Amino acid sequence: MAPPPSSNSLTFSDNHEKQHSKHDDHYHLERLLESARPFLRGELEAVDENLPRLVSVLRAAGAGECWHKHGSFLDHLLGVYRILKMWRAPDAVCLCGLFHSAYSNSYVNLAIFPPSSAGRDTVRAYVGPAAERLVHLFCIVPRQPLIHDFLLFQYTDAELIEHLRSSEISLNKIIREGEQEEEESWRVKLQSICPAEGIKVKHIKTGEDVLVSRRLVAVFLLMTMADFSDQLFSFQDALFENSNGRLEFSGNATLTSLWPGDGKPGLWMNSISRMAAIYTLIVREEEIFRSTETKNGRLLPAGRDEDLELVIPPVLEGCTKVLDSKDQIVARDLYWEAVCNTAEMGLERAEEMLLKSVEKNPFVGRLTWCWGRFIWGKGALKRRRRRRREG
Template sequence: MASTAPPQSLSPPNNTDLQALLHAARPFLRGELEVVDPRLPSLVATLRSAGAGECWHKNGRFLDHLLAMYRILRLWGAPDAVSLCGLYHSAYSNSYVDLAIFEPNAGRDVVRSHVGNATERLIHLFCTVHRPTLILDDLLFRYDDSELIEHLKLSETSLRNAKEKGVFRGDEAWRQKVQSLLPAEGIRVKHVDTGEDVLVSRRVGAVFLMMTMADFSDQFFGFQDMLLENSDGRLEFTGNNFWALWPGDGKPGLWMNSVSRMGAIYMLVVREEEIFTLEKRKSQGNADSEPPSAERDEDIELVVPPVFESCTRVLSARDQIEARDKYWEAVSDMSKFGGAEHYDAVERSLRETVEKNPFVGEPRVVLGQLYLGKGRYEEAEREAEAGLRLLLGWGSSWDKRMPWEVWVSWARVLFMKAREKSWPNTSFGILALGLVG
């Protein structure tokens, strides 16, 4: 994946303009894939003709999951090769799922003809490394929450000192740990089929970590918690309740603690890579023209997903569970009882949900509708906008009773009506909603 371009910026994106977020999401909301990338309709057609549209996959079809992976990564600002890797990420099957719609050997030419050599290499590597070992055993399970929180603080200071003062220290605990888990020269991981060693560069390891965040966010919901007996919310894949009946009760899944920890580790790697690059340039006399190292995949840009406050916050397993349960209590109470007399109790539950887990949009969207019903338009606008921003940032839904596109559309309706300071007071008025300006 060599390139003559200098290493890309590793700074997290700072896109807080709502219209810009909607502009990026609109082609996905409208199904205008060719607007995103002229090749995309053909790439999707290839997946469809290979049978991806008829394969079951967790909470939908395999094709839906592949498209969602592409959408999430694209909205996160991932490079083209990484987004396309998301689209084809299980094309040869992988260590998590047996869905080889292309033969790992003969099919490589087919995939390569569509996405190019560099991207196909990334796809093949993603499918052939033993990802549970790399992502879980070698990275995620090596940190506890408190250590991650502390290392995030330390790494922020280190990066600032490197940028502003040219100070580079190699004895810091956070740097030593990152370097031991993901060395600058890469990490050797077992091939999922042959057991042979496969070298994964540090940047590619980071990319696979980010892709796993997107992967989990799209496909995990309450059914997996039952299957894996994930009652503590740590998602450690230790349970074996194969009697669980799909699709379960529809609750949001307890995957966010795990993904927030992945995001924190990803941020630590990003900061270590940026310090490594600055240190390298300083030792070479600030030679910006130095070509990136092909062995280290330095041509791959490490963007920071706009979730968990740009991967700087860790959501505790306990807060995650309490927030999910309060949310479910709120939506279940309204479903069972309905009526304005329950609004106060539901509002309290939703506000507690947001306090415990401020990183998901659906509780804020539901709260926005509740405020509209009470005529509290300013509060409704605030919550609907906050929920919409979070949904657009994730590119996937937390409450998978409805797809991401539908949650976004509903949040836009609420936001628009709150600004107009109007809301129907009849059932048919609610059913007639839908126009978005």
Template sequence: MASTAPPQSVSPPATADLQALLDAARPFLRGELEVVDPRLPSLVATLRSVGAGECWHKNASFLEHLVDIYRILHLWQAPEAVCLCGLYHSAYSNSSDNLAIFKPNTSRDVVRSFVGNAAERLIHLYCIVPWPTLIHNDLLSHYDDSELVKNLKLSEMSLQNARENGAFKGDETWRKKVQSLLPAKGIKVKHRKTGEDVLVSRRVVAVFLMMAMADFSDQFFGFQDMLFENGDGRLEFTGNNFWALWPGDGKPGLWMNLISRMGAVYMLVAREEELFTLERKKSKSHADSELPSEERDEDIELVLPPVFDSCTRVLDTGDQIEARDKYWEAVCEASKSGGAEHYDAVERKLRESIKKNPFVGEPRVVLGQLCLGKGRYEEAEREAEAGLRLLLGWGSPWDKRMSWEAWVAWARVLLMKARERSWPDTSRGIRNLGLVWRFE
């Protein structure tokens, strides 16, 4: 549907923030892993040589999943050791998947020679700690969504007060709860094979939370909702529909409420860690002031994943379901031919989806294409850019019918055409799109 409006001037070039996101993503989009880390091609080749590319893993091969986790963590600016832990997180098998990259008799020295001491230590802990129980039973189950929302606000005020005024209140309810669940000295968990006690620092627990966020976002889609009968969107793994046929209908999954709750707990732990260190500097008489920093892994930086407004928002389960369903109705109906009223209805559903879940990029990208077709170039540019930013921030797709790379490439095409103030009005013209190289 071509616009009858006169041509408009081209919008300014991409902002520095968007360009920075693209620059960070470009080595992954181009397959230039050596630009990210000179060791990375060799590390991936090792995974390939032991058969990781032959193993099924949810919506891809296990090799693809491992590289994706590295990419996500790297784009989230996680420390190098954490990214490498993501890449080799099943080196010794773990408590979530019955997959081990290497043979059972492979020594820790071999893995250490690949990734270094810091990363191997995290990998080993990840594989021996029953982290699903730790995250779901020992942490998430102790908070409901409303308490998380409340505590995020309270913790923000506490941290601001400490930074600006040097004021600390040890009796704050949100802090006391974090301290009870994850003491400053760490938490003891049972080795998943030997049953022995393993001390895990608070920062390592936070790292495992972030890794779980990346892990789930990469592999979860509608198939898991069928498997675990996740009708309420809480994804608590309580259902047992083992007859679910892979890969299902391709719908986006209802996993985002869970990830937002993980992010909220991660933020509470990160804020408590910052308050703890600030308080210790101010007062040497603090009860835990003599805890060695190395035992607390204070060298591990707790970066904030750029999702859910940097882990400050919890997505309501009802909003999650309605947003997914409106999106699915829109993309299914858009594939049918119709007049102006038909596409207006599709647009309304996309906007309703975005309103209910503003944290994913695909609905905005699809809306951007719809606006281009209607000749509304400024709106198309705004939606395509917003969708692209979200896709680059996640490092993984929400709608897994297409890969992350494909969604990013398509969003860039839409943004380029919106800035050119042009859009094909023939099917052949749509098919021939793809000159992404022109948009820099």
């Protein structure tokens, strides 16, 4: 039996509120830039003293020789690790991201280490038992059914938005006032699809039952967010017939989708935002569950992966916003037309389109950066003209 959480531990609600009340956007941006700088400079040892060695291990295993989406498999593994690290995920989760398909998985067959006992011992020696366990589980669960069929496809966007709102109210009540309502609709729904004991799935190779704890379900949601955001672009939209922007895998047009396609940004952010929303619901339900068990003097059941910290990534306003799929498409198309046809349409029109794009999807830094360049450029042009007039 696992011990209950410490009564003086910082809750999700308290932590979330303190972060938003104590620090401004500039501070958060500085923190992100600080965590990104070693990656930008190639100073991997500044991120983790073992990271250069681990990258060398992956390279020696052939990860750099395998094509993967828009680069090599090694590029992708390091990209997922980078995202998780910048999101301040636990070390074991970050290392799982670095080796996340090392035994192959339900999406790709890129095994660079054999999933045998000897192969697992090798990986375990590099990343440690906790991370290797996550890597192995990530590779044997049927991720498509787990993430999409069992979770994402069970909610409408409107339902997620409402449940995010009501779950925040619920959490505040139980944390601050000690009040709890058992039959709240958001909790009933979440518990029905992701109960406290977790979700049972089938091993992708053997068909044996595999129990994935609820906290581990949340971790795999987090990792899938990082995984998809690192690699997806318009090629996958064509491949999976994602014309509605919801990434529902309605087709598999392998014969008519030629890589790399037109190179547009992918329509994956609605899907990622729904993953983030469900992740937040699980985090909040976990806080309520643990608080209730502690209040009632009960020990937490074993096998719940209590040691896995569930962090809130600094994206989508703390994983609380669901991006409308149609707004996502409009924003992408406005951006693409503006950056591809600036010379033909002129700076004023391009700036107008980028501003509309940002309004439709404020969660993409690239859009804001491009718009900022226009603002800066216009100011520089005005200054040059003024200097010319002044002689």
